[in-house]
Amino acid sequence: MLRLLHLADLHLGWTPSFMPEPRRAERKRRRDALLRAAVDWSLRPEHRIGMVVIAGDLFETHTPDEALAASAVRELGRLVEAGIAVVTVPGNHDEITYHNSIYRRWADRWPGVLVQHPFPAHVTTLTVAGVPVHVYGLAYTGGLTPAQRPLAQFPKTDEPGLHLGVFHGVLGDWGGERSLPLDPEALGAAGYDYVALGHIHQHREHRLGRTTAVYCGAVEGKDFEDPGVGHWTVVELGGAPGHFTARIERPPAPAQVAETVTVDAGRFDDPAALETALVGMGGPERILRVRLTGALPFELDVDALAASLADRFYHLSIEDQTETVSDALLDRWASQPTILGTFIRRMRRRLEQATGDEERRLVVKALRRGVHALSGGGAP
Numbered sequence: 004m005l006r007l008l009h010l011a012d013l014h015l016g017w018t019p020s021f022m023p024e025p026r027r028a029e030r031k032r033r034r035d036a037l038l039r040a041a042v043d044w045s046l047r048p049e050h051r052i053g054m055v056v057i058a059g060d061l062f063e064t065h066t067p068d069e070a071l072a073a074s075a076v077r078e079l080g081r082l083v084e085a086g087i088a089v090v091t092v093p094g095n096h097d098e099i100t101y102h103n104s105i106y107r108r109w110a111d112r113w114p115g116v117l118v119q120h121p122f123p124a125h126v127t128t129l130t131v132a133g134v135p136v137h138v139y140g141l142a143y144t145g146g147l148t149p150a151q152r153p154l155a156q157f158p159k160t161d162e163p164g165l166h167l168g169v170f171h172g173v174l175g176d177w178g179g180e181r182s183l184p185l186d187p188e189a190l191g192a193a194g195y196d197y198v199a200l201g202h203i204h205q206h207r208e209h210r211l212g213r214t215t216a217v218y219c220g221a222v223e224g225k226d227f228e229d230p231g232v233g234h235w236t237v238v239e240l241g242g243a244p245g246h247f248t249a250r251i252e253r254p255p256a257p258a259q260v261a262e263t264v265t266v267d268a269g270r271f272d273d274p275a276a277l278e279t280a281l282v283g284m285g286g287p288e289r290i291l292r293v294r295l296t297g298a299l300p301f302e303l304d305v306d307a308l309a310a311s312l313a314d315r316f317y318h319l320s321i322e323d324q325t326e327t328v329s330d331a332l333l334d335r336w337a338s339q340p341t342i343l344g345t346f347i348r349r350m351r352r353r354l355e356q357a358t359g360d361e362e363r364r365l366v367v368k369a370l371r372r373g374v375h376a377l378s379g380g381g382a383p
């Protein structure tokens with residue numbers, strides 16, 4: 004039985020620019036320590052890790068700063084010293100293509116196996132836990148790797164042992180973005196026992212023929228749109244050669260996942276009640292985006308609310324998607340021959356004509372303020 008830690012898309016060196024300082028710098032420092040955390044985890048005897056595979060985008064760019072590169076080499080070196088096999092595949096962020104790419108400049112000193120072939124190839128055969136492990140992969144290289152159509156040539160030897168593919172790319176359709184398309188049928192037909200994939204930041208498990216192909220996901224993402232999965236991906240490959248089966252474990256990782264929750268603010272009677280509810284969601288490590296929805300029965304100063312809650316979170320972002328008041332109430336007011344009625348009719352016309360979210364938000368804000376002012380703070 005062989006256990007491997009499957010990593011990809013750590014994007015070390017990325018700056019969480021959506022957070023203000025000093026959190027930004029602190030967050031970056033902690034994020035950049037994820038590889039060390041992965042190595043520490045792998046070295047614990049009870050985890051029985053025999054191999055660590057990095058399926059691309061270890062770094063955010065192909066030119067991470069020297070201190071970060073040196074620390075990554077040091078960390079991977081600790082694995083090799085402990086007898087744990089290491090395989091690294093460059094990705095599309097940390098592309099090997101350029102002469103100044105980290106993987107060209109540090110190739111001689113890179114611990115374990117650094118995949119550098121521009122085409123899918125049998126890279127090496129390692130012995131892990133007494134099992135011959137045949138490793139297949141490629142390093143996407145601009146100008147050399149054919150990426151106009153999905154890659155469909157995947158070699159495999161007939162040697163006994165475990166056949167392991169490591170690829171950084173997209174299964175299936177070529178979406179036109181800067182990424183490497185992989186033909187899923189051809190990959191399945193190759194007959195590997197396990198394919199460690201990188202590029203997609205969500206955790207996904209695919210069955211391609213008899214092959215298990217997995218995107219481990221980004222253990223820690225970048226922002227609310229790319230929140231991270233918060234766990235390691237461990238693969239236990241058991242059974243007999245020719246009949247290996249992969250079992251996936253997802254133990255928790257020391258990552259800060261960016262969460263988003265939607266709160267119907269319309270069910271609160273006043274801003275204080277809403278604030279109390281949001282305080283209850285707080286936590287010193289929590290990175291949270293709150294989307295406020297619903298029809299508000301009160302005027303809300305979102306900036307003031309966010310400022311007053313800031314200390315309760317590691318980082319809090321509030322998105323105001325509330326309506327002014329309920330549509331039914333607006334309908335009734337709008338039908339009245341009052342200044343308020345005229346105002347609401349006029350603002351609703353502007354809302355209908357608004358182009359783009361930014362203008363819409365502005366009109367909604369004006370509508371809310373106006374209703375509040377003209378109704379004397381309550382319903383007329």
Ligand SMILES: [Mn+2]
Pocket residue numbers: 012014060094096202203204
């Ligand atoms: Mn990535």
